[in-house]
Amino acid sequence: MKETPLIPAGVKRCSTWQFSLWMTAATAVLAWGVYAMILIWWKGLNQTNMNDAYGFALWIWADLAIIAIGGGAFFSGFLTYIIGKKELKNIINFAVIIGFICYSCALLILAIDIGQPLRGWFIFWHANVHSMLTEVAFCLSCYFAVLTIEFIPLILENPKLNKKPFLHHLSHNMHGIMAIFAATGVFLSFFHQGSLGGVAGVLYGRPFAFREHIFIWPWTFFLFTWSAAACGPCFTILVTWITEKITRKKLVKQSVIQLFAKISGWMIITYIIAKTIDTVYWAFVTAPGMGFTLMDFYASPTYNIGILFAEIVLCGFIPGLILITKRGRENSFLLMTAVILAVIGVCLNRWVMVLQVMAVPVFSFNDWYTYWPSWQEVATTVLPVAYGIIVISLAHRYLPVFPQEKELNPID
Amino acid sequence: MFPFCFEWAWDMSHVVFMGALWYALSIIGAGLTFAIVKSVFDSAGGGHDDQDPGHH
Amino acid sequence: MSSTDPNQTVSTEAAPETAPTPVDHEPETNDSPPSKSSGWAVFLFFMIGFVGSILSGWILFPELLYSKKDQPIDFNHAVHLDMVSDECNSCHYFRDDGSFAGMPDLSSCVDCHEEAQTDDPEEIKFVDEYVTPGIEVPWLNHSKQPDCVFFSHSAHVIGADMSCESCHGDIGTSEHTRVFEENRLTGYSRDIWGHSISRLGKPEAGEPLPMKMNDCAKCHKEETGHKGACFQCHK
Amino acid sequence: MKIDRRSFLTYGTALVLGGAAGSMLTPAPWKLTDDVAIWTQNWPWTPVPEDGEITYKQSVCTLCPGGCGINVRLVNGRPIKIEGSKDHPANKGSLCPMGISGLQYLYGPSRVTSPLKREGKRGEGKWKKVSWEEALTAVAKKLAELRENGRPQSVACITGSDRGTIPNLIGRFLTAYGSPNYIRSANAQDAIEQAIYLAQGKQGTPGFDIEKADFILSFGSGLLDGWGSPGRMFNLYGNQKPAKKIIQIEPRLSDTAAKATQWIGINPGTEGALALGIAHVIIKESLYDRNFVENYAFGFDDWTDDNGKAHDGFAKMAKKFAPEKVSRITGIPKAEIVSLARAFARASKPIALNGRGHGSVPGSIDESLAVQSLNALVGNINKPGGISAMPDSNYAKWPEVNIDEIASKGMQQPRIDGAGSEQFPNTRFLLNRLPEIINSAQGESPIQALMVTDANPLYTLPDTAATKKAFDRIPFIVSFSPYMDETASHADYILPNHSYLERLQDVPTSTGISLQVTGLAKPVVKPLYDTKHVGDSFIHMAKALGGFIENAFPWDDYEAFLKETLNDQWRKFKRKGVIEIEHNLPEPLAYTFNTVSGKFEFYPTARNSATQKENSALPSYTPVPIEGDVQRFKLVLIPYDSIRLASGYMANAPFMTKTVDDTVLKNQIGLLEINPATAKELSLKEGDTAILTTPKGKATVKIHLYEGIMPGIIAMPRGLGHTAYSEYLADKGTNFNELIGPIEDPTSGLDMAWGIRAKLTRA
Amino acid sequence: MKEKNNHKHAKRYGMVIDLDKCTGCGSCMVGCYSENNVPFKTDETNKLDSINWIQVYKITNGKPFPNTEVCYLPMPCMQCDGVGKHGHSPCVSVCPAVATDYDYETGIVSQIYTRCFGCRYCMAACPYHARKFNWWDPVWPADMEKYLSPNVSPRMRGVVEKCSFCFHRYQLARDKAYYEKREELKENEYQTACAEACPTGAITFGDLNNKSHAVYKLKNSPNAFRLLERLKTNPKVYYLSNKRWVRRAGDNYLAHEEPAKIKQKVNQHH
Structure with missing residues (x-):
């Protein structure tokens, strides 16, 4: 089958065999994850290394983390459609596609x-609304529906479809509304970002997670929403940058990135101040x-206490400060450092809110609980990465994802 | 989830929570239906109704 | 999203120019007559699927879902009810610890049926195949709840003074056993779900009531004003 | 309407979409979703227990010698739970975890479900199912053959108990057959009962009236770890705790020590010295019961025998054990010894006990005598709150056994284990000596056929390697075990007994209780498998052997035998399930003793003094020797008993193993308790894997740091390291008996080892 | 949870465990296993995947030989009443599918295995580790399925289970009471299996609201304490110990804090 009619007009794509090779590699990883997934469904959760003390582990962290870094989608939507x-x-x-990947994986996990x-x-x-x-489940699935709706018109813009x-009309009409x-x-x-924050915050039997008074509501909710809004764009920028490196093309104008990064920087700074108050x-x-x-x-x-330092200072204040300063943003090395730190920061925060919560002993006579994921857990956690690579590759190849691509990469 | 479910109770938390949920769902549903129905008419009407594409 | 992008509109509108070959079959080409009629055909196929699945969902599906089994013995409740002194309780009695004995075992039957009393072939079968060798009859219980359910007959029959008929219908006056319909997936009796596959409408007079949790809860709510605790009926 | 690929696709899509849309308006998808969920709630592989009428049956637990009353709950006649019987005078409703897990033995995977004949090599696990007729005939034939060869004495039988009708029936069988080698497994009762016999001249089960005592001085007895009748001990502790002072003396903070009023750590094996040290203080401070000592006791003061030879009395001997000296030996501060002695003597009803752990190792006679003397010093003999010898409720009155010439010759042979010989005149059974005797025999094994019932010597005897070697030399081994235990799995034939809930049996209550109670274990369920009551097996074999042997068993089966035994009490027994004989001797009679002096003998004249220090029969102190070179093996390894681990012939039920802490067993490896200070010297940390070596064996262990053990001492539990049974028990931890050998008490021949030298190296 | 309490004579069933009497024998655990059809595996030494509805912990005072002391501490589900009003126990409020619920009539926190879909949020919420997950399908080897009790349904893989205060015994006792046309249960009619199995009588069970029940008096002893009271979980399991270090080990205290005073403060809130 000839690929040409599927590829958007006016852009250049790599050769079919190059693409196939790339996809084969990603599919192999995906298959490994799918195998582990089937194993878990077939044999049960004994395939994991979770236990009664560690009922929440790697997956829940992965879930929380990808939801946080997928926050670029809703926040860019907010900025574009509501703030203008x-x-x-x-x-x-691209933010929508990343969001779609993150949320579909969150549901799968x-x-x-x-x-x-x-x-x-x-x-x-049989929902218990309390x-x-x-x-989380309700908002997650509803929001996933929204992301799908946002993704569909883009798919329909494939030249063939x-x-x-x-x-054609459907795509158009959906765009319209x-x-x-x-x-x-x-x-x-x-x-739901907020309620994810609440997931840990309401655990009043877990002193490490629990917060009191306004620090439970709205503070924990607010912190999660805010951090997702702050760091989600960083992940979008990071993936854009990676895509640009792999395709060896400039896909988004630097001014757009700068704007996105600047907003993100201010969000990070405000978030981390709020987080500091909460921590104190x-x-x-x-x-x-x-x-x-x-x-x-x-x-x-x-x-150890280094975790707290890493979360608040190293991956909080530092990227925030870099991104709010013009010189920091404009230096591409600093910009990418900040973006990576911010993404690590939010993932670390989710890690702490899931795994450290489980590890801290509540009884004076108990020891710290330790846990090490099984390969099945690792494989199913890597699965979204492979899946994401595949979806992004397909989308970039066949859909007009980046409106500025043609302008930035004119074909002679 | 539905008023006929065993666990359903008409209290404040249900009204707020389910209200928000059904509100979101109905917006999504209505929007989607609108887009689909309009597209059916648009494509059935063929070239007659050029209004929308013309607005691009 | 990309509505501001002029390239997009251009690309679609330019499509016939860049790929002129497949015109004849494209339904999207606005004025080709076959596409109009095929539009109706599409609709027709849609309706075939639509109506077909509705019919099979309502008629075929319930037939496939349930397997049908006969009771081991065609039992005549009416005859027995006439002969016993304490109505249903004569055979379906309470034990001293308040638990309900349910289906009577052979020892309840043996007093009268040591030997066949009539020439009813079912009775003769009962005596020959069960009483004489001392094998309990594997009755199929229409009202059997799953293992997770604790049902207190004494709470309902003694505590709330309910009659057997109020849930079990007029089985006590039946002359023949009914076919036992068993859900192939869950192993439940169809009576638990209720005879109506849609669970719409009310059971006819004398029919046993459906016994899903919602049915229990509904009645509990009406009678006691609250739905009660989970552990009231679960174990 | 042309159908080409493209339109086919379009129409197909329309059809599918229409179908999907239509099905949404039918119950099918919704009902299926619901039904699939319900299917997960009723997975066919998740069992659904059958419902029915709940009934209860009373019986007696025989899983250990405790003899507690049990109440079995049945649903439709199917036993589903065991609880303690409130009506039984011994345990009054209390039951240990083993008793509660009893149904796991009944239904468990380690049951032997039919008679088996060995197929492969011994212990290989290859069996052939045979009929009862075939199995019993084969065993009877082998026994007949040995008799014909004039060697009936080469047949031995090992049992778990020597009380009640079943052991008596087996003893009768052996007598009629012509073998004196009826051997009962050892336990602490052996030494205590011998000490009581020596001092009081009464043969009987020791009875300790702990119920009425108010001060309990326990020399390592695991009173709350499974000692005596566990149900009784727990019940007593729970109901009377505030009224009692309990002093626990042992090197390790056991559960008993943890619950005691005071725990005193002591160097292992020096308990006898402490008892004499306490006696020293009591005598020195004149705190003893003058009335008893002066009027009813002999050998307290120095005395001269009929030949005019002067002997030291107990008081003089005790003088040698001044607190300073005892403190050096035992490691207990001097002041503590003195205050302990005063508290003991001043208590209104003090009692001193010994027999370590569960009481399955006899221990030294000297130690038992010394502890016994403490009870005598406070006049605590044969009275409420004291100790006494409980005569067996003698209901077994059967016709005399007439024996033929072969049997008579066999019966005149000395017992193979040396019990009752000149060397060990007061000892009845010496199973611990058997392996060594067989192994050192020239030529053929002196035991040609061995029958084992209610015992598992291949697991419970010290020095497992030597025991196994000895068993390998015995050409014919028959096990009557209902379970595939270590001994059964090394047998040639297994003639499985009914499990304890399926059989009829009289159960005299255990050692230690000062009530004469006999319980009746009634079958609560019909035998589940093709098994036979061991009594019936013996009666059957007697009949097969014919002649005088057959004549000795005029009963059809065990039930007839029991019925005749109990005679007029049978009906009452059957109805009540328990016969209770109050042991309440009138006061003046209490101080009559059957000794030579007619008094309580501080100086036990019946003791063979030839083997003793200074030829004196007085309870002296020689440290219990601990095997091993001090230089090579710097640590001392001691075992400990736990109520959650069965260390006797019955092994753990899966439920019991489930309760075992991960500081005792982790994965398949046992943990070794060590004081953190000692561990530090060896640079071992919690959870480290180490190799434990003793002169007898080697084991891989994990390290568990425990402050509650004396520095220099290491401890591991008994009851682990099984090799047979099922995967729920086998290959978990180490069998302590593999690491220790027996040490013979010079006067009794009984095993008194409770520790061995050991070293630890990092794995 | 907002549901009003419709029962005039609502019970608050609870337990008082006398740690001075507990010898750590494990009978309560075994009694519970056999009463509640608790499964077992070939290796149960990983206590973090071993199903125990009541687990006996061994705690020490941490002092070196010979001043070491040991205390056994049996821990069933605490049946928390939770912060503020009854019913907001840590686990109940987090269960997304109402698989666990607070029974206002008895104060018992239920767990419905057929409703639970195994998200384990309740396990994360419970500081007592009272909740256990069925990581495996339960297997009863040989003929052991025959000893299963019909009064407690065996659990399937993938769901959470926990101590129910032997609720089925309450159901059976109620059955009998209905049969005998009685409104109230007697104290001894409803007892948990662990309380019955405890051979030293260390576990007392009854209605904490009923002045005639033994637990009512015991819980007011000056030696009584509850585990992690400061977290405001408001458990219905009380402990007794005459040892100060044991009472202190039941909760977390800063170095200078005095348990008795803190306890007073916490209880004022309830």
């Missing part, structure tokens, strides 16, 4: 993570009230 930052239209397609996948729909049908997880009048969808998506995202109150008021000193929570060789 029109420049961001040049990156929003949830489906692997539960002990009874065939009963998974109970979370909707549970943070219910809120767009020839069908119905699909996209602002409404985007607004709904922003609304849903605010909700927690360390000096909440924890002692339950009989813990701050250092009790960092008394393990793995979970």
Whole structure:
């Protein structure tokens, strides 16, 4: 089958065999993940190294982390459609695709993570509205629907598909009302990012996770939403940069990146200040009230105080400060350092909120709990990466993802 | 999830939570239906109704 | 999203120019007559699928879902009810610890059926195949709840003073056993779901009530004003 | 309407879409979604227990010698749970974890479900199912053959208990057959009962009236770790704890020590010295019961025998054990010894006990005598709150056995284990000596056929390697075990007994209880498998052997035998399930003793003094020797008993193993307890893997740091390291008996080893 | 959870465990296994994947020989009443599918295995590790399926289970009461299997609201304490110990804090 009619006009793509080779590699990794996934569904969660003390582990971290870094989608939608930052239209397609990948994987991981996948729909049908997880599941799936709706018109813009009048019109009409969808998506995202924060915050039996008074609501909710909004764009920038390196093409104008980075920088700074306030109150008021000193929570060789430093200073204030200064942003090395640090920071935060919560002993006579994922867990966590690479490669090859590509890479 | 479900209770938290959910779902549903129906008419009408594409 | 991008509109509109060959079959070419009629054909196929699946979903599906089994013995409740002194309780009795004995075992039957009393072939079969060798009859229980359910007959029959008929219908006056329909997937009796596959409408007079959790909860809510705790009926 | 590929695709899509849309309006997808979820709730491989009428049956637990009453809950006649019986006078409703897990033995994977004949090599695990007729005939034939060759004494039988009708029936069989080699497995009762016999002249089970005592001085007895009748001990502890002082003396903080009023760590094997040290203080401070010592005791003061020879009395001997000296030996501070002695003597009803752990190792006679003397010093003999010898409830009155010439010749042969010989005149059974005797025999093994019931010597005897070697030399081994235990798996024939819940049996209650209670274990369920009551097996074999042997068994089966035994009590027994004989001797009679002096003998004249230090029969102190070179093996390894681990012939049920802490067993490796200070010297950390070496064997262990053990001492539990049974038990940890050998007490021949020298090296 | 309490004579079933009497024998665990059809595996030494509805912990005072002391601490589900009003126990509020619920009539936190879909959020929420996950399909070897009790349904793989205070015994006792036309249960009619199995009688079970029940008096002893009270989980399992270090080990305290005073402060809030 000839590929040419599938490729958008006016852009250059690598040769079919090059592309096939690339896709084969990614598919191999994907297959490994899928094998592990099937193994887990068939044999049950005994395929993991989770245990009764570590009921939440690698997957839940991966879930929280990819939802956070997929936050670029809702936040760029918010900026573009609600605030009216029109420049961001040049990156929003890509942000949506990344969001779509992240959220579809988040749902997939949830489906692997539960002990009874065939009963998974109970979370909707028999919903307990007081549970943070219910809120997460509802908003996650609704928002995933929104992302799909946002992704569909882009798919329909594939030259081959767009020839069908119905699909052409559909794409067009969906574009026409996209602002409404985007607004709904922003609304849903605010909700579920927040409730993900609540997932740990409401665990009042877990002194490490628990927050009091306003620090539980709206603070933990707010922190999660804010950090996703702050660091999601960084991930979008990072993936754009990687895509540019791999395709050896400039895909988005630097001015767009700069704007996105600047907004992100201010978000990070404000977020990390709020996070610091939260940490100080927690360390000096909440924890002692339950009989813990701050250092009790960092008394393990793995979970030492360095973790807190890394999360707040190294991956918080530093990238924030780089991104809000013009010189920092314009230096491409500093820009990418900041972007990477911010992404690590938000992932580290999710790690701490899941795995350290489980590791900290609550009884004075218990030891720290340790856990090391099984290969099946690692494989299913790597699966989204391979899946993401495949989706991005396909999208970039066959869809007009980057509106500025043609202008930036004119074909002679 | 639905008022006829066993766990359903008409209290504040249900109204807020489910209200938000159904609100979001109906917007998505309505928007999607609108887009599809309009596209059906657009494509059935063929060249007659050029209004929308013309606006690009 | 890309509505501001002029290239996009150009590319679609330019499509016939760059790829003129497949015109004759394209339904999207606006004025070719076959495409109009094929539009109706598409609709026709859609309707075939639509109506076909509705019919099979409503008629074929319930037939396939349930397997049908006969009771080991065609039992005549009506005859027995006339002869016993304490109505249903004569055979379906409470034990001293308040638990409900359910289906009677052979020892309840043996007193009268040591030997066949009539020439009813079912009775003779009962005596020959079960009473004489001392094998319990594997009755198929229409009302059997799954293992996770604790149902207290004493709470309902003694505590709430309910009659057997209020849930089990008029089985007590039946002259023949009904066919036992078993859900092939779950192993449940169809009676639990209710005879109506849609669960719409009310069961006819004398029919046993459906016994899904929602049915229990509905009645509990009506009678007690609250739905009760999970552990009330689960174990 | 042309159908080409493209339109086919379009129409197909339309059809599918229409179908999908239509199906949404039918119940099918929704019902299927629901049904699939319900299917996960009723997976066919998740069992659904059958419901039915709940009933209860009373019986007696025979999993250990404790003899607790049990109440079995049945659903439709199917036993589903065991609870303690509140009606039984011994345990009054309390039951240990083993008793509660009893149904796992009944239904468990280690049951032998039919008679088996060995097919492959010994212990290889290849068996052939045979009929009862075939199996019993084969065993009877072998026994007949040995008799014909004039060697009936080469047949031996090892049992778990010598009380009740089943052991008596087996003993009767052996007598009629012509073998004196009826051997009961050893336990602490052996030494204590011998000490009581020596001092009081009464043969009987030791009874300790802990119920009425208010001060309990325990020399390492695991009172709450499974000692005596566990149900009784727990019940007592729970109900009377505030009223009692318990002093626990042992090197390790056991569960008993943890619950005691005071725990005193002591160098292992020096308990006898402490007892004498306490006696020293009591005598020196004149705290002893003058009435008893002066009027009812002999050998307290120095005395002269009929030949005019002067002997030292107990008081003089105790003088040698001044607190300073005892402190050096035992490692207990001097002041503590003195205050302990005063507290003991001043208590209103003090009692001193010994028999370490579960009480499965006899221990030294000297130590038992010394502890016994403490009880005598406070006049605590044969009275409420004291100790006494409980005569067996003697209900077994059967016609005399007439024996033929072969049997008579066989019976005149000395016992193979040396019990009752000139060297060990007061000892009845010496199973611990058997392996060594067989291994050192020239030519053929002196035992040609061995029958084992209610015992598992291949696991429970010290020095497993030597035991196994000895068993390999025995040409014919028959096991009556209902379970595939170590001994059964090395047998030639297994004639499986009913499990304890399927058989009828009288159960005299255990050592230590001061009530004469006999329980009746009634079958709570019909035998599940093709098994036979061991009594019936012996009666059957007797009949097959014919002649005088057959004549000795005029009963059809065991039930008839038991019925005749119990005679007029049978009906009451059957109805009540328990016969209780109050042991309440009138006060004046209490101080009559059957000794030579007619008094309680501080100086046990019946003891063979030839083997003793200074030819004196007085309870002296010689340290219990600990095998091994001090230079090579710097540590001392001791075992400990836990109520969660069965260390006797019955092994753990899966439920018990499930309760075992991960500081005792981790994965398949046992943990060794070591004081952190000692571990530091050896640079070992918690969880390290190490090689434990003793003069007898080697084992891989993991390190568990425990402050509750004396520095220099290391401890591991007994009851692990099985090689047979099922995957729920086998290959977990190390069998302590593989690491220790027996040490013979010079006067009794009984095993008194409770520790061995050892070293630890990092793996 | 907002549901009003419709029961005039609502019970608050609870437990008082006398740690001074507990010898760590494990009978409660075994009694619980056999009462509640708890499965077992060939290797149960990984205590983090071993299903125990009541687990006996061994704690020490940390002092070196010979001043070492050991205390055994049996830990069932605490059946928390939770912060503020009853029913907001740490686990109940987080369960997304109402598989675990607070019973206002008895105060018992239920767990419905057929509803649970195995998200394990409740396990993350429970500081007592009372909740256990069925990582494997349960297997009863040989004929052991025959000893399973019909009163407790065996669990399938992939769901959470925990101590139910032997709720089925309450159901059976209620059955009998209905049959005998009685409204109230007697104290001894409803007892948990562990309380019955405890051979030293260390576990007392009853209605904490009922002044005639033994637990009512015991829980008010000056030696009584609850585990992790400062987290405001409001458990219905009380412990007794005359040892100060044991009472202190039941919760977390800063170096200068005095348990008795903190306890007073915490309880004022309830």
